[in-house]
Amino acid sequence: MLFLFALAALAAPAPADWVPMRWPSADPSSLELIKDTPVNCLLLEQTNWSPALLDAAATRNLITLGVIRPGAVPERLPSGLHGFVLEGDFSEIPNLSGRLTIELLPRSRMRWDSKAPIIGTYQAVWPGIHVEEGGSAKAAPSGGPWIDTNAGFLRFARAATATTIWLGNTPPAKSVITAEGYVQAIADAAVMGARWIVALDPDLAKRLLAREARALGDWKRIAQHLAWFEQHSEWRSYQPVGQLALVQDANTGALYSGGVLDMIAVKHTPVIPVPPAKLSDAAMSQAKMAVNVDPSALSDAQKETLRRFTRSGGTVLNGPPDWKFPPMSSAEITLGKDDVKRLDEIWKELNQMTGRRNLGARLFNVSSMISNLLRSPDSTRTILHLVNYSGYPVENVTVHLIGRFRAAQLLAPGAVPKKLETFEIEEGAGTGVEVDRVGAIATLLLEPAS
Secondary structure, three states: OHHHHHHHHHOOOOHHHOOEEEOOOOOHHHHHHHOOOOOOEEEEOHHHOOHHHHHHHHHOOOEEEEEEOOOOOOOOOOOOOOEEEEEOOOOOOOOOOOOEEEEEEOHHHOOOOOOOOEEEEOOOOOOEEOEOOOOOEOEOOOOOEOEEOOHHHHHHHHHHOOOEEEEOOOOOOOOOOOHHHHHHHHHHHHOOOOEEOEOOOHHHHHHHHOOOHHHHHHHHHHHHHHHHHHHOHHHHHOEEOOOEEEEOOHHHOOOOEOOHHHHHHHOOOOOEEEOHHHOOOOOOOOOOEEEEOOHHHOOHHHHHHHHHHHHOOOEEEEOOOOOOOOOOOOOOOEOOHHHHHHHHHHHHHHHHHHOOOOOOEEEEOOOOEEEEEEEOOOOOOEEEEEEEOOOOOEEEEEEEEOOOEEEEEEEOOOOOOEEEOEEEEOHHHEEEEEEEEEOOEEEEEEEEOO
């Protein structure tokens, strides 16, 4: 309670509006670098718990959070910090004297019913096109390039909780990330309604603190994309649209990257994740098809909900009866090779069930992208996010949407909104839109026909 009063006194943003970044310096003058950016919450390693930095941050109304890891709990806690981030697999949560605490846990230990203002994990893949040792792109089951993404996990997470979600992944060790790579990390989380904790690789951090011109240019691009998502913060409340439901929870593979939700994502089929605990007639009301990953994991009442769905004309694809997702350890977030092969069975059946049907949106020339179709809570606005992981612009993207839309706008960071022509298609009494070019991220804003 004292913490909330302190925030009110500072006129600081509420936790849901914190834009977090791992700050790489204890020098108060370094804070000039985040002037005029949306970054308002600094995660500080213990070496950077400098009184001078904390004082300078306070004058700027910045939230400061000290990072604590297992085995490194300090005996004395600085009073100048607003709270702490417990990052890691703690066997026992340390006593921090009632101070605000945000937990970045292993995925397998995240508490979806938590009353905390923010929940998070340090376990996330670094997004991008997966490249094999020989330099060629790994192929996905669809035949396109395999995209390393946190999208599937985050789709489930957003269905499981309304709490703000942070991803705490850092750049891969001994790597230098391009500005485009940072933009992809931001967008990979943001289009699913989550936040990536901005973390710079050591090389960029060093050059940025030295005010090297190229580093400043890269930082400007990163900040521009952060700001763009903050300008459209209402999108975080939008809900998935589509005619395919996926019944799955944390115990049946929803926490894995590269699982069923990601397989559906590469097919660009809109999907509504439905945790079994939230399985109801209302949750299935949009769907015409459903994938039930593990029928044996459902209660009798949940099974009856799916039977009602099929009696009303819906189609259900059940996962292989003799296969279970392996229990998730605190160290692994991707499936082993044998499990991926078994996933191919679900992929083939899913492909046969859906065929070339439009279950909300169909996209063409988007093999390097992930998309997300969302609708506002009042159903007056529909958006389609497009995240491009290729590192270069993609041209001539075609979108076929179910339903009639009278107008479309293409939005992108740093670009003037562009009106696009719409045209009717027979499929699903739908609407077509042609997009000339997509950089790292673009969003179609669609207005329904009156």
